[in-house]
Amino acid sequence: MRKLTSTLVAAVALVALPHVALAQRTRVAAASGPKNEIGVDLGAAYSHTGSGCTANCGSFGVGTPVDIRWGFLANGPLSFEPRFTFNWLTGGGGHVLSFDPDLNVIYRMSHATARRGMYLTGGLGLAIASASAGTVSNSATQLSLNGGVGKRIPVESNAWRLEGFLRYNFKNSGKGIPSSFNIGARVGMSFWR
Numbered sequence: 001m002r003k004l005t006s007t008l009v010a011a012v013a014l015v016a017l018p019h020v021a022l023a024q025r026t027r028v029a030a031a032s033g034p035k036n037e038i039g040v041d042l043g044a045a046y047s048h049t050g051s052g053c054t055a056n057c058g059s060f061g062v063g064t065p066v067d068i069r070w071g072f073l074a075n076g077p078l079s080f081e082p083r084f085t086f087n088w089l090t091g092g093g094g095h096v097l098s099f100d101p102d103l104n105v106i107y108r109m110s111h112a113t114a115r116r117g118m119y120l121t122g123g124l125g126l127a128i129a130s131a132s133a134g135t136v137s138n139s140a141t142q143l144s145l146n147g148g149v150g151k152r153i154p155v156e157s158n159a160w161r162l163e164g165f166l167r168y169n170f171k172n173s174g175k176g177i178p179s180s181f182n183i184g185a186r187v188g189m190s191f192w193r
Contacts, residue, residue, distance in 0.1 A: 149163070160187070
């Protein structure tokens with residue numbers, strides 16, 4: 001319970017800190033227009049291991065993954081967004097640490113702007129995992145594809161961002177890692193700089 005409380009406090013601090021920093025900016029700087037969208041997301045996801053799984057192939061996680069986003073805004077409907085996802089799972093005498101860097105393209109739908117409205121996203125990334133059980137530790141990397149649909153909801157100078165996503169991790173035959181997929185939702189806050 002203490003770990004859960006600590007994680008929630010850290011997430012709230014990450015969401016609140018950029019907002020406090022943005023409040024220090026002058027109106028002149030804000031009038032020039034933002035060039036980047038910075039955000040932090042929390043999510044819930046169902047994960048299923050595909051090929052090679054013999055038993056207990058699915059799991060459900062809430063509160064993780066934690067995503068950090070840094071989007072580069074463009075004048076047209078497309079923008080690019082690197083994402084970094086961190087996930088920590090523990091149990092059964094071991095743990096798994098997952099770090100997933102992705103590069104996504106965001107397409108703003110019809111009347112949407114960079115600060116509000118519906119969007120589609122898709123990208124390519126890596127799923128880097130490090131696992132340990134007792135004294136044995138292993139790490140592996142998988143190529144992954146992801147896609148989703150989301151909506152930005154403006155709140156003062158920021159925006160809530162809601163997104164449903166699907167992620168597919170390809171099999172890594174060299175390390176014996178089977179393919180897997182995740183389906184879930186993210187809720188986060190976006191700030192412009």
